Amino acid sequence: MPTDPSRRRPRDDDAYVVDTRRRVKRPDGGPLPGASSANPADPGDHGAPAGHADDDFVVDTRGRRPSTPAAPRERGPREPGRRVRKGRAVLLVVGLLVLAWVAFLVWVPVQAWNSVARVDNIPSGERPVDTSGYNYLLVGSDSRAGLTKAQKKKYATGNAEGQRTDTIMLVHVSDSGGKPVMVSLPRDSYVPIPGHGSNKINAAFAIGGPKxxxxxxENVTGVHVDGYLEIGFGGFANLVDAVDGVTLCVPRDMKDKKAGIDLKKGCQNLDGGNALGYVRSRYEDPMGDIGRAARQRQFLGALMKKVATPATVLIPWRYKQTADASAAGLAVGEQTGLMDAYRVLQAMRAVSADQGLSLSVPTADLAYRTPGGSLAVKWDTEKAKALFKALKDDEPLTEPPPGTTVQGATNS
Incomplete structure (x- = not known):
């Protein structure tokens, strides 16, 4: 029995007919004459003339699919992913450069610190109690070690043997929020020296060195010394030259053959030799050793200001040259670490920015005649004790104690 075409399952190669002929209905519901039907059994399809306008339009899809030409690919903006990858690459390069620069900034002082000379400054026997805050002994020695004959002549240092101090300072860094304090101890201060009677404090260094x-x-102040730093003539001058000199306001015309200087009054840039003479000179100073101590604190403040400028820190070769020059003339105590040196530098920098106190120990007599007949500096005992007690107890000092000699560090 033949299968009804309308019920047969279609195959893949069957033709699918799309009839687009208009179906126009008669009033009774049937097709008009000549109209076609989608049903092949529809009588209206029989007898339709070929090529009639209402003929079926057949699409044969057997065995093939209609091919549609690909639309041309439009060029749009660059893919966001590519921009992100490029941005990440730039950030990575910048990050590596920053990391390398930070590593360089850290490596230079560490490398320089490892070359610093070490000295034994730790006293034997009983010492003052170590309280809060940090106290450092900063010494400028007149050691000629490392100076050539030409430099000795240029700096007018002479050829004296042995060791003496031109600068003695106690640097206090507070733990309680107080300002850093730099206190000059004049080298001619008349004090008791353990095992050697009373003498100028400079004699202690000449007799027994840093220890x-x-x-x-420690005995005369009651303050525990946490660290020791010493710089000699050669390192002093080389450091100044490494930063292209320091700007100082000279208070008056200064001519001192023993210090090798002939300076005019006014603000000026001093090279290593003139800066060294400026802080060493005392015979032409009406304040003698006290005036010299004030100039030394003024100079250290100006030096720290110059060292901290972007021109010194951000120029690689100058930064390294400064660090190497600092280390070349520096000697530190065996128990003094890099962090201790950093605290001292920060204290001097604070003083240079008027954020610290620069003082000299209170004095009672600048021309005290010793039993040996020499002239020395005699401290004001009560006022000196009050100052050192405040440092020992880490009491914040916002103003200098009464009787202290104050020296501002600014040079403008």
């Missing part, structure tokens, strides 16, 4: 000087300072 006896530290012990003398």
């Amino acid at each position: 006896l000087l530290t012990e003398t300072v």
Whole structure:
């Protein structure tokens, strides 16, 4: 029995007919004459003339699919992913450069610190109690070690043997929020020296070096010394030259053959030799050793200001040259670490920015005649004790104690 075409399952190669002829209905519901039907059994399809306008339009899809030409690909903006990858690459390069620069900034001082000379400054026996805050002994020695004959002549240092101090300072860094304090101890201060009677404090260094000087300072002040830093003539001058000189306001015309200077009054840039003479000179100073101590604190403030400028820190070769020059003339105590040196530098920098106190120990007589007949500096005992007690107890000092000699560090 033949299968009804309308019920047969279609195959893949069957033709699918799309009839687009208009179906126009008669009033009774049937097709008009000549109209076609989608049903092949519809009588209206029989007898339709070929090529009639209402013929079926057949699409044969057997065995093939209509091919549609690909539309041309429009060029749009660059893919967001590519921009992100490029941005990440730039950030990575910048990050590596920053990391390398930070590593360089850290490596330079560490490398320089490892070359610093070490000295034994730790006193034997009983010492003052170590309280809060940090106290450092900063010494400028007149050691000629490392100076050539030409430099000795240029700087007018002479050829004296042995060791003496031109600068003795106690630097206090507070733990309680107080300002850093730099206190000058005049080298002619008349004080008791353990095992050697009373003498100028400079004699302690000449007799027993850093250890006896530290012990003398601790005994006379009652302050525990946490670290020791010493710089000699050669390192001093080379450091100034490494930063292309320092700007200082000279208070008056200064001519001192023994210090090798002939300076005019006014603000000016001093090279290593003139800066060294400026802080060493005392015979032409009406304040003698006290005036020299004030100039030394003024100079250290100006030097720290110059060292901290972008021109010194951000120029790689100058930064390294400054660090190497600092280390070349520096000697530190065996128990003094890099962080201790950093605290001292920060204290001097604060003083240079008027954020710290620069003082000299209170004095009672600048021309005290010693039993040996020499002239020395005699401290005001009560006022000096009050100052050192405040440092020992880490009491914040916002103003200098009464009787202290104050020296501002600014040079404008």
